[in-house]
Amino acid sequence: MADVLIPSSLSIDADLAAVASKVQNQERITDEDAMLLFEKGSLSFVGTLANHVRERMHGDHTYFNRNFHIEPTNVCLYSCHFCSYSRVYAHRDEGWELSLQQMLDIVKSYDGKPVTEVHIVGGVHPKMNLEFFVELLEKIKAHRPDLHIKGFTAVELDYMFRKAKLSITEGLQKLKDAGLQSLPGGGAEIFHPEVREQICADKVDGAGWLAIHEAAHKLGMHSNATLLYGHIEKFEHRVDHMRKLRDLQDQTKGFNTFIPLKFRNKDNDMSHIAETSLVEDMRMYAISRIYLDNFPHIKAYWPMLGRQNAQLSLSFGVNDIDGTIDDTTKIYSMAGSEEQSPSMNTAQLVTLIKQARRKPIERGTLYNVIRDYSDVNEQELDENQDAALLN
Ligand code: V47
Ligand code: SF4
Secondary structure (H helix, E strand, C coil), X not given: CHHHCCCCCCCCCHHHHHHHHHHHCCCCCCHHHHHHHHHHCCHXXXXXXXHXXXXXXXXXXXXXXXXXXXXXXXXXXXXXXXXXXXXXXXXXXXXXXXXXXXXXXHHHCXXXXXXXXXXXXXXXXXXXXXXXXXXXXXXXHHHCCCCEEEECCHHHHHHHHHHCCCCHHHHHHHHHHHCCCEECCCCCCCCCHHHHHHHCCCCCCHHHHHHHHHHHHHCCCEEXXXXXXXXXXXXXXXXXXXXXHHHHHHHHCCEEEEEEEECCCXXXXXXXXXXXXXXXXXXXXXXXXXXCCCCCEEECXXXXXXXXHHHHHCCCCCCEEEEECCCCCCCXXXXXXXXXXXXXXXXXXXXXXXXXXXXXXXXXXXXXXEEECCCCCHHHHHHHHHHHHHC
């Protein structure tokens, strides 16, 4: 059966050919298979398999959404070595802290613009507690009820709930009642303690991250998952991380999207570590698409990866390139991403997707289709859409 994907005229290692057969037959691959792909799979081999899976699941559909970010603070109690963004609490005068009013003003600055999601994520500031965020969520919802609120990494939630002396479920229920609808995927990094203890020892551990997402799924909320790759981890740690996510997803079906995050090395304690090559980035996307058979979507976060590389990833398993966002997100430009001012308007995103010969679909947070842009021409986009978004 593998012949259809990988012609038998090519001389491929028998074990790799067996993995190709599984993918062709829609059988789940094992951890050993994933290790084999990481160790021996060429970019063209894993790319062919991943693209097959991507097209079987989504055809050419490629999703984006119109969102904006609020980063309440970059002051953080924790000291993750890869982080270029946070200012430790002791140096909090060098960081920023937004008041409720300042955050509401950001929301209001999008009044009349066709955004569907706000993504709230930041450092862990001891003064920004559960009550503070409950009030923020209620005020955002009162002002703009239709805006989907995706907010708070498991790291922020773990701290908030412990400080409020609430269980995970009690804390999540309070936030949900106030308007929180889904969780972003941040804070996952690498679950395996061998690595986690070296790169982010003081924040919630892998089991704690998974427990928060499990509880959210049980309350009917959806979430995303990330993996920070390309630093000190080995392939086996990436596979271990993805296995834990796949196992949880088998139970809850609450994850929407997996987002591999490439480690960027500017201005952090791990700056001595060279960044991964583009080939390794594409192999990571492809292997995650093949391994995570129960995750509906794989996302390339273009502000981090760069827009041309994100465009390329659409041929290596990726079917989502996040949103049209503005420069309120600082975490990536501060970590050395080539995207120093990460904003792309709808016309640019649609063009980027069309250049890769895919179909651009604007989605809501939960992948409800808002608009199919396949047949909208660029001139029409320039004239209509962006006038509304960019004014
Ligand atoms: O958890 C921090 C990462 C994450 C660096 O769910 C770094 O839709 C690379 O998870 N190099 C937070 N990465 C952001 C995040 C996210 C982003 C976009 C969309 C979604 C979503 C989630 O940023 C952190 C950490 O893994 N990060 N520093 C760095 N130097
Ligand atoms: Fe704080 Fe998040 Fe940076 Fe870690 S990655 S130091 S938790 S802001």
